[in-house]
Amino acid sequence: xxxxxxSSLEPxxxxxxxxxxxxxxxxxxxxxxxxxxxxxxxTFLERRFSFLQNYGALFSDxxxxxxxxxxxxxxxxAVPLELIIGTAFAVVLDLExxxxxxxxxxxxxxxxIPSAISARIWELIYNYSFGLANFLxxxxxxxRGPVNWLGTDFGAFAAVTxxxxxxxxxxxxxxxxxxxxxxxRDLKLQAKIDRANFAQVFFKVTLPLLKPVLVVALLFRTIDxxxxxxxxxxxxxxxxxxxxxxxxxxxxxxxxxxxxxxGSAASVALFLVSFALSxxxxxxxxxxxxxx
Amino acid sequence: MKEETxxxxxxxAAACFMAVFSLAPFLYMFATSFSxxxxxxxxxxxxxxxxxxDVLGVRSLHFLDYLRNSxxxxxxxxxxxVLLASLAAYAITRLEMKGKAAILLFVLAVSMFPQVSLxxxxxxxxxxxxxxxxxxxxxxxxxxxxxxLALWILVSYFAQIPKxxxxxxVIDGCTKWQVLFKVLLPVAxxxxxSTALLSFIFAFNEFxxxxxxxxxxQSRTIPVGIALFQGLHGETPWGQIMAASTLTTLxxxxxxxxxxxxxxxxxxxxxxxx
Amino acid sequence: xxxxxxxxxxxxxxxxxxSKKPAELVFAVGGAPNELDFWETVAADFxxxxxxxxxxxxxxTDSDQRRQGILIPLKAEKxxxxxxxxxxxxxxxxxxxGWLRDxxxxxxxxxxxxxxWKNIVxxxxxxxxxxxxxxxxxxxxxxxxxxxxLKKYGYAKPPATWKDLLEISARVQAAVRKENPEFYAFAxxxxxxxxxxxxxxxxxxxxxGLRTENGRLLAATPENIKALAFMRDLVSKxxxxxxxxxxxxxxxxxxxxxxxxxxxxxxxxxxAWGLHQAEGSPVKDKTGICPLPGFAGPDSVSTLGGWHIGxxxxxxKPEDAARFIKYVLSKKVQKELSLKLGWNPARRDVYxxxxxxxxxxxxxxxxxxxxxxxxxxxxxxxxxxxxALQRRLNAGVSGNEEPAAALEAAQKEIDAVAARYGGGK
Numbered sequence: 008x009x010x011x012x013x014s015s016l017e018p019x020x021x022x023x024x025x026x027x028x029x030x031x032x033x034x035x036x037x038x039x040x041x042x043x044x045x046x047x048x049x050t051f052l053e054r055r056f057s058f059l060q061n062y063g064a065l066f067s068d069x070x071x072x073x074x075x076x077x078x079x080x081x082x083x084x085a086v087p088l089e090l091i092i093g094t095a096f097a098v099v100l101d102l103e104x105x106x107x108x109x110x111x112x113x114x115x116x117x118x119x120i121p122s123a124i125s126a127r128i129w130e131l132i133y134n135y136s137f138g139l140a141n142f143l144x145x146x147x148x149x150x151r152g153p154v155n156w157l158g159t160d161f162g163a164f165a166a167v168t169x170x171x172x173x174x175x176x177x178x179x180x181x182x183x184x185x186x187x188x189x190x191x192r193d194l195k196l197q198a199k200i201d202r203a204n205f206a207q208v209f210f211k212v213t214l215p216l217l218k219p220v221l222v223v224a225l226l227f228r229t230i231d232x233x234x235x236x237x238x239x240x241x242x243x244x245x246x247x248x249x250x251x252x253x254x255x256x257x258x259x260x261x262x263x264x265x266x267x268x269x270g271s272a273a274s275v276a277l278f279l280v281s282f283a284l285s286x287x288x289x290x291x292x293x294x295x296x297x298x299x
Numbered sequence: 300m301k302e303e304t305x306x307x308x309x310x311x312a313a314a315c316f317m318a319v320f321s322l323a324p325f326l327y328m329f330a331t332s333f334s335x336x337x338x339x340x341x342x343x344x345x346x347x348x349x350x351x352x353d354v355l356g357v358r359s360l361h362f363l364d365y366l367r368n369s370x371x372x373x374x375x376x377x378x379x380x381v382l383l384a385s386l387a388a389y390a391i392t393r394l395e396m397k398g399k400a401a402i403l404l405f406v407l408a409v410s411m412f413p414q415v416s417l418x419x420x421x422x423x424x425x426x427x428x429x430x431x432x433x434x435x436x437x438x439x440x441x442x443x444x445x446x447x448l449a450l451w452i453l454v455s456y457f458a459q460i461p462k463x464x465x466x467x468x469v470i471d472g473c474t475k476w477q478v479l480f481k482v483l484l485p486v487a488x489x490x491x492x493s494t495a496l497l498s499f500i501f502a503f504n505e506f507x508x509x510x511x512x513x514x515x516x517q518s519r520t521i522p523v524g525i526a527l528f529q530g531l532h533g534e535t536p537w538g539q540i541m542a543a544s545t546l547t548t549l550x551x552x553x554x555x556x557x558x559x560x561x562x563x564x565x566x567x568x569x570x571x572x573x
Numbered sequence: 574x575x576x577x578x579x580x581x582x583x584x585x586x587x588x589x590x591x592s593k594k595p596a597e598l599v600f601a602v603g604g605a606p607n608e609l610d611f612w613e614t615v616a617a618d619f620x621x622x623x624x625x626x627x628x629x630x631x632x633x634t635d636s637d638q639r640r641q642g643i644l645i646p647l648k649a650e651k652x653x654x655x656x657x658x659x660x661x662x663x664x665x666x667x668x669x670x671g672w673l674r675d676x677x678x679x680x681x682x683x684x685x686x687x688x689x690w691k692n693i694v695x696x697x698x699x700x701x702x703x704x705x706x707x708x709x710x711x712x713x714x715x716x717x718x719x720x721x722x723l724k725k726y727g728y729a730k731p732p733a734t735w736k737d738l739l740e741i742s743a744r745v746q747a748a749v750r751k752e753n754p755e756f757y758a759f760a761x762x763x764x765x766x767x768x769x770x771x772x773x774x775x776x777x778x779x780x781x782g783l784r785t786e787n788g789r790l791l792a793a794t795p796e797n798i799k800a801l802a803f804m805r806d807l808v809s810k811x812x813x814x815x816x817x818x819x820x821x822x823x824x825x826x827x828x829x830x831x832x833x834x835x836x837x838x839x840x841x842x843x844x845a846w847g848l849h850q851a852e853g854s855p856v857k858d859k860t861g862i863c864p865l866p867g868f869a870g871p872d873s874v875s876t877l878g879g880w881h882i883g884x885x886x887x888x889x890k891p892e893d894a895a896r897f898i899k900y901v902l903s904k905k906v907q908k909e910l911s912l913k914l915g916w917n918p919a920r921r922d923v924y925x926x927x928x929x930x931x932x933x934x935x936x937x938x939x940x941x942x943x944x945x946x947x948x949x950x951x952x953x954x955x956x957x958x959x960x961a962l963q964r965r966l967n968a969g970v971s972g973n974e975e976p977a978a979a980l981e982a983a984q985k986e987i988d989a990v991a992a993r994y995g996g997g998k
Contacts, residue, residue: 029443032440185563
């Protein structure tokens with residue numbers, strides 16, 4: 008009897024270490040952050056319970072709303088671009104071309120490099136006086152003078168988006184490619200015999216079959232873009248004038264100012280947005296269908 | 300016939316574009332790292348190895364320290380993650396237990412949390428444990444952070460291995476541990492390898508935890524080191540930054556070229572089969 | 574099973590075992606490369622004299638990143654670094670957080686503050702009646718100018734007002750552009766960082782700036798709005814400051830821009846003097862310094878800056894650290910500081926030293942400038958005030974917000990910050 012009890016517990020023993028780690032280093036910290044957000048926790052003030060005061064200050068700070076607006080705008084521009092470019096890449100990678108493996112590896116490289124490092128490369132590319140971007144513009148005559156990439160709201164937004172799309176489109180490409188390869192060859196062949204051209208085959212036959220994969224990519228990319236930090240930290244520091252400060256960067260700046268309570272409140276707000284957005288994604292995209 | 304040549308020409312052009320799109324920034328990095336000054340596009344290129352000798356030779360720049368920290372932290376995190384995830388994946392795919400779906404969903408939810416919402420409290424915990432500015436302070440949260448991904452990939456690998464294999468082993472008198480370590484893991488080796496590679500890359504690329512939980516070269520990792528790089532020659536030392544970036548990037552580049560099949564497999568398992 | 578558990582427990586320990594602590598004093602300092610080299614020699618000399626080894630913890634040049642590098646270990650109660658240099662603007666926060674040791678107590682006897690500028694020590698280094706920091710060097714904004722260019726185009730003196738500066742700039746820039754298309758007349762710090770606030774206070778002049786009225790910090794005054802509009806116009810209307818002023822221009826970027834011969838005027842701290850005059854510098858012997866211009870002539874202001882040394886509450890070697898601080902502030906080291914780096918030491922007696930005056934005749938001029946130097950508000954929450962200001966000023970300079978709107982928005986944010994943090998401990 009006793010033995011049977013133990014053996015019914017045994018499976019949980021296998022899962023326990025993983026669960027412990029996740030609970031200790033992810034779950035408890037989240038709860039801890041929520042708890043801290045109810046405190047006035049500033050290095051130079053007495054720590055005291057202040058309940059919703061941090062949230063009151065947060066919601067009345069235009070800087071916070073600006074960072075939230077930037078974050079959402081960034082997602083709505085960057086993620087569709089990533090999906091389109093990634094899918095286009097996947098289509099090419101699915102064709103029978105020489106050196107396909109090598110090309111696939113090349114496409115993968117931007118994804119594998121730490122974004123702090125690639126952001127520094129982009130920082131140099133966007134450099135006003137001697138960067139590659141302005142050099143190319145001057146050579147091709149596309150712009151009259153050098154563009155102040157990181158100096159204007161629009162320029163900085165475009166610069167950050169380009170750097171992020173470059174880094175993450177490969178991820179989309181790779182998983183869409185897997186989806187493409189799962190599309191039965193006969194189906195494409197059949198469509199060809201029916202004298203459909205390449206575009207028709209793609210939009211009428213392939214794309215609908217790709218929907219589950221695209222939904223997964225959309226979900227992953229949305230959640231990941233929501234927490235964008237490193238690219239901004241390196242490229243713009245949130246500038247000019249806070250135009251490219253994501254919520255993560257906004258919260259981080261308060262941690263460094265010594266205000267841990269307020270920084271926690273901002274991160275909890277981000278957590279809630281992230282949670283709501285993933286629920287929306289799951290609900291409206293039929294992720295659950297796709298999973299089952 | 301004509302149409303076919305057109306199509307293959309277009310395909311070739313697209314492939315070239317993709318290669319350039321992906322690699323051009325690295326070529327720029329590479330070229331800059333050998334240039335005496337970063338304005339060589341207009342000012343003329345002067346070849347030099349000084350950036351490399353500075354980055355590798357000047358101890359107070361700590362490039363090698365950062366690199367070593369990154370390698371140690373990523374390696375330990377990746378090894379521990381794979382081990383813990385294998386145990387759990389085994390239980391989920393092979394043993395009778397309640398709440399399997401709940402565990403998988405719970406773990407998936409965890410991977411969606413923004414890092415910044417953990418960092419404030421993690422900082423306090425690490426302060427209490429006196430672990431700030433140690434590699435342990437990074438390894439522990441990294442393991443927890445990467446585990447969900449690893450679990451999803453491994454579950455899909457393990458589920459593919461025919462159950463007859465371990466049934467036969469059980470009949471031969473193996474315990475559950477033996478089944479896992481002697482039968483399943485060897486068969487799932489490619490999957491384990493993919494998972495380990497991906498975990499390594501994730502740990503190697505992490506930025507925010509490393510930024511907040513380390514203070515100097517004793518534990519700082521390479522992404523933070525390069526983001527805060529301070530050179531020997533005032534201004535932003537582009538040549539040295541690019542030399543350091545090249546030295547960091549090259550191994551990953553080779554790694555990716557060599558093992559792209561495994562990385563791709565891991566990624567698609569984690570995302571598509573999920 | 575057991576061995577697995579052991580592994581799980583030991584793994585983290587193994588990792589931490591690699592990072593053992595060397596038994597030495599750690600001194601966190603950042604800045605331009607020659608600065609770091611200088612501190613290395615100071616540390617070596619100190620070791621020769623006392624046998625105490627000091628490790629220099631290299632920090633970035635960027636002031637925000639330096640602050641981050643000190644704040645994190647202090648907040649985490651780490652015993653490294655023991656000693657650090659603080660920007661004058663951080664002292665109130667660090668002191669109010671209880672991170673700075675009483676230097677009198679650490680030294681075992683009251684520290685003699687007579688050699689230093691009394692107003693600076695009293696205003697910045699005492700907190701709650703205790704001596705928590707000491708100045709290492711004093712900074713104030715200066716105008717650097719190209720003597721040769723002014724002479725070539727027929728100007729006998731550097732400008733005393735901004736109006737003069739505009740006139741001279743327009744003419745000289747138009748002429749020099751023909752040979753050097755990268756030339757801009759006036760380089761200053763406009764990137765979104767603390768330096769922008771310092772520059773702003775100088776443009777705002779004696780009547781503007783961040784004054785307190787009935788306990789309220791005033792940002793959106795007419796003088797300040799005028800100053801911000803002027804800063805924006807320098808870039809976009811008069812076009813005598815480079816277009817990357819508000820994205821990239823920090824001290825070092827400005828210094829190098831001027832040093833390459835690409836500018837006629839430069840607003841910078843005194844440290845640039847030594848570098849401009851260094852062997853191999855294209856502007857060597859062609860550079861002059863003077864007080865910054867004002868809108869109506871003599872109402873010019875320069876922002877008081879400078880770095881002060883502090884001793885961590887969490888230091889495990891406070892006696893050694895106090896000895897090191899004393900050594901850094903000795904006349905010998907302070908003199909070297911001015912001779913080797915061209916900086917302005919905090920000790921007044923160095924300014925009368927004939928050997929120093931021979932190398933730096935401009936030191937006599939600096940005294941006046943220091944007398945007019947305006948400190949930034951001494952608030953524990955100055956960082957938060959500055960953060961809001963940096964953001965809004967940067968938006969104003971870049972033209973993204975109208976100067977008045979930017980400063981009014983800054984005022985609102987500052988009021989909110991004061992309401993939140995003004996309670997005091």
